Amino acid sequence: MNPALTATATPSGPSPAASLRAGMGHRVRIGEGVIRVFLFLAGALSVATTIGIVVVLGSESLLFFRDPQVSLVEFLTGTRWQPAIGDFGIWPLATSTLITSTIALIVSVPLGLSAAIYLSEYASPRARASLKPILEILAGIPTVVYGYFALTFMTPILRGIFGSDTVQIYNMASGGIVMGIMILPLISSMSEDALNAVPRSLREAAYAVGATRLETALRIVVPAAVSGIVAAFILGMSRALGETMIVAISVGSGPDFTLNPFRGAETITGHIARISGGDLSYNSLDYNSLFALGLVLFLITLTLNLISRRVVARLREVYE
């Protein structure tokens, strides 16, 4: 208890106001200021992190592109990535990144959207309560475990179906499919939020004119929630592009320019992980090239995240 405050209870001392002022003198206010500054610095750290990412990726990339062996045009158009002989064309890495992510979306978009429709339009509260945690558990499993799953479970299945001549041990398909399972919870929960945000009155109106539950869901609710659903797809794409461990384990380790999903290749993230995991000397062209790849990845995922956020924001304006 502040002694100044107890003192005010006895009228014999100096006037209550004066003793209060004495008790809460400058020291307290300086402390408040210091705390405020500290809290601000903590908040500013996250801005510093972003600046750090941009500066680190930017400056190392600059070193990379300044090197006489490298040209920006070759980097953006080349179809061979072989640092050992000075070939730095991003396409072999970019295609496999795009192929694995596309497979992931082909798996997770229909499943995720259907699951979201079921959970928001059909499921009883009890069914929801038991089905949603399962998706949440899937979302909490470390990606290295998914990588193990892709290599030891999905790949043998694919090889069993299509024959082990067509499907290589390391291939893009199994990594992509498992990545789809990984982003399934993200897509279903974001889509479900969007569907739940559609006002009940729209559904009731549809039922009133005789629409079945399916027609209401597909022709009224989904179109009304489309921006939120699209935002979920975009975010899922961004997550798939940046995913590392699944592809590092199951897709392979060699930048190979191929469009065949049953062949091994290497994604941007997989390449960064493999090269930086070995003995890498700083200030080498190899080292700098990783940061150029990182910059490309960062810019793409950032753009997708921003678009997704913008789309969600538009949804909010409509219904609030």
Added chain:
Amino acid sequence: MTARHAPLASARFRTDVRARHGRGRIMRRVFLASTVVGLVALMALGYNVVKEAFGLVAVRDTIPPSRLSDRPLEELSKDELVAMLQAHISAAVFQRLESERPFAQRSQQDVLDLVVDRVVEPEIVLSWPLNEALLQRQAIEATLAAEAPDARLEWRSWLSLDFLTRTMSSDPARAGVRTALLGSIWMIAITLVVAFPVGVASAVYLEEYAGRSRIQRIIQTNIDNLAGVPSIIYGMLGLAIFVRALGPLTSGQIFGVSDTNGRTILSAGLTMALLILPVIIINAQEAIRAVPGSLREAAFGLGATRWQAVWSHVLPYALPGILTGTILALSRAIGETAPLIVVGASTFIVSDPSGPFSKFTALPIQIYNWTSRPQDQFRDIAAAAILVLLATLLSLNAAAIVLRNRYSRRMQ
């Protein structure tokens, strides 16, 4: 309009309605099936890990015990066992064992273990996962007879107490996760110590101090975007900043530690702290936002300063929510692998980490390393390590749920 005058229950209308409802029923099943796919995937994943972590192995002794002595080894006296050990291992190894702990002080059981380990040297030549072990026993015995007739069949749980306490080894039968587990614990401790105070402070600043200013908007947008940055990018940030630029600090050189470079537990912990900071901040903000405004006003009404109101009213009230969010963020950090690879986790370490300036390995790194090896038995111990990792995450999440439930009960 003719439609209005047509009788509602015309035959065509009725078949039409029936078809529409039929489609509805079919699609309902499709939607349900899609939802259940998640469950199926989860079960497949669990099954796949469990079947690899347990199973049958074929064990072959380098020197069968029957060739060492006519009596069972357990019945031999300590001196006989010591003599046996001395006869079969090199003098140098014997000397090393003696200097670790003199044989005079060792128990009979201890020496027996050494004999089994060093002389009998059981070696796993083949292994089968649980599903084959249970369903195809005959086929396994046939393979065994054909390929390794002198080996015996044994049940083996790759996940065992020994697995938790043994260090790394190039022999999967002797490898364990001790170093990796300790590395993960050290790293998480550093992450927690850094990310928790900073994260809560940022959340307090954004919710209680910044108001709706421009700075607040910039920081908030920034945090939301950081949450979507791929984890491997954080690894590259950690590599450039903590490992290289701050190398003298993170390697402990300025504190007199000299044998390492910046690829230490400290660098990993700091990188991980940056990675989970946005998650902690966003969760803490939500917890603080849920504190009723009346509590703050009551504090202000008694003459509390802003910080006094935050410290003694808002934070205690929001603490369970903040802790729940922090636990969930930490469980993400425990499973993250990619940033650790980039920051430079070592894959083969046998000595326990001794402090923040040690080289390190972590549980997910070990899983990655073992999974990437071609031999079956490394896959088996990778599965056992996955079970350890999942058990850790499960208990953390259970703690978070208990915390959340207790919190919501107190609110009522």
